[in-house]
Amino acid sequence: MSIDWNTYPCEDFYDELVAAPGQGREAFAGFLDDLKALGSDELVARQEAAEVAIKAMGITFTVYSDEGGAIDRAWPFDIIPRIIPKSDWDRVEAGLKQRVQALNLFIDDLYHDQRIIEEGVFPAAVLAKSANFRPQCVGVDPPLGIWAHICGSDLVRDADGTIYVLEDNLRVPSGVSYMLENRLVTKRVFPELFEHYAPLPVDDYPSQLFDTLAALSPRPADYPQVVVLTPGIYNSAYFEHAYLAQQMGCELVEGRDLFVDTDDCVYMRTVDGPKQVDVIYRRVDDLFLDPEVFRPDSTLGVPGLMRAWTVGTVALANAPGAGVADDKVVYAFVPEIIKFYLDADPILPNVPTYRCMDPESLAYTLDHMERLVVKPANESGGYGMLIGPASTSAERAQFAQLIQADPRNYISQPALKLSTVPTIVGRGLEPRHVDLRPFILSADRQQVTMGGLTRVALRKGSLVVNSSQGGGSKDTWIVPD
């Protein structure tokens, strides 16, 4: 079967590769012809080769089922890359740096003077109901004043081509290992296209991450002892924890490998005896970090860890309590937060957001639910949402009750027309919706990944890109204009 770009549907949505029927985007216009020249049989063969490579490389993620416990699934991947011209990306990168800088100032302020509340920009009531504000962190000064060292922000593009920030993940954002692995697989399956378009490299992320973490070390030594703390092999992102530790040359530790001694320093148990730890890249949620302070039944954490962090003998990334800015209601205030701390307008816009805590927004949301996406403040992974256009009236009625019972906990946004990318379906190419998660590192300086993880909803018409719910991913190319 041959590929005909003239019949490829690209008019209702913004397609990342196809500008108009038969016509590619300007910065990489030849790409459509290159795919056509390969032909769909060859593309399908390469897709199969990629799947074999993924299986052999053991790239997996874990899903949970009621009967079978945890199951390891091969990582679903589509070989057709999503491409962004460098000039567009520069603006996105600047916008992300600005945003994360402001969010870090905001978190630090919340745990100290709370100027932003005092000056009436951010309502105290929102903070009072925040599920991720940790009173135990008040007054703590983490190294460099930074709380969210690793941030994963989700970007989407609407029908008119505007790129919006959909949410910020400041707790334990995952996905970066898949970004790196996707690139390895793509190099194997498209060597000739890769050479020709020369996408900018992403592979230096592990060393950037290591430098970011090392910069936090409380002991100014040449080789700070940096470790990655994982909940263990049954965590859905375990593959990534192991991968990053390996790439950084760090120990991958579990809670039981660490202990806090009477000197309030953190040590790991080694074959040679105890060894002091300087920086912990923790992939364990706040509430499981330290059974002495948070959940007493947690076996994933380390008793005394918060004590060590508070006195500054160990650095934690991200800092406990950073999730306070991860809240979807806080999200709605980010433009004001940027204005307040940086005295600047946001470079990257938020999706227009109705905060149900405002009576007018609440009324609007309840009246227009079939056109809106309704999200609770503190859920992630696409759980607990109502997608208005795809909902039944019973579901809407149920959500109306939930919202009215706790308006502070909900926001609503117009259902965006997420952009598409050609994706292999059967033996041909069809548009599928995508988002993009770049990763922003902050310590003594800020760095943004070159592109990020493009997630794709593999089911026709679906907008849900989460891997736990039938999503896959693509390689993301930033190409010189």
Next chain:
Amino acid sequence: MLSRVAENIYWLGRHVERAENAARVVAVNANLLMDLPRGIAPGWRPLVDITGANAQFETDYQDYDEGNVVHFLLGDNRNPGSILSALEAARETCRTIRDFLPREVWEVLNELYLYARDQLHRGMTKSGRHAYLKSIILGAQGIHGLLSGTMLHDQGYEFLHLGRYLERADMTTRIIDVRSANLLPHETTELKPYETIQWVSVLRSLSAYQAYRRSEQVRVQREPVLRFLFQHQEFPRAVCYCIDASRQSLEQLPRNEAALRVAGRLRRNLEAAEPWRFDQQQLHAHVDVLQLAIGELHEEIARTWFPPPLVLDVAA
């Protein structure tokens, strides 16, 4: 190096070795049975005896026929000594220490596990069994080769060695124990020719036949075979060699005094005994003593270097 990682890498060594040994034992038995007359052939039961898992076997199977025993040893996931269970355990262990091992090791082990699982039906047929088992043995050797050729030869490598050689020493003693017990009831002259075949099969299940021939230059019979398998210092599956290799690894580790003492005692015990003079019962008792000593060495290694067992603090 983390204590937990040391423990996992030790078990990785043991499980890969266990899978290989199980494959060898099945392969050789299949061969042996073809050479023995029906009436005296020991059948398939001794293979289960070697693993010591008879209780488990008998709850799940009616009788020790070929199909049952082969399935039990190749693909039964309720039998922790089956090839599939051992590879699955090795793979799970490897997953937890992926950051520590060269990436190719995980890829090869993952492929070997998937092969063992997906091609099990071939291993269950008489015609496909040989190729299946050969792939398992070569795969396991490949993993060891890859580790030896690509991994840092640091403390972790010593723990890998310890796991491999303790498992191997244990298996060699089990094979000697069970296989010699099944040998022919004393000196019945008309069956004499078959005795040689059985001792040859003992050697073959340890890939020891050629080495024995080159090194001993006497015909295959009980006394020199037992001497060779217990005490040879150059054949890598002989018990003595395995214990010496373990001791060399222990020498490289910190805080090794207690473990070295246990290993030294085991070594002296091996050297002092002359098992070829034992009758069957004495031989069995000797093997028991050795296995207990190997177990004791494992306990000492765990006490010295592995993390304390996870105890949930119920009060908290």
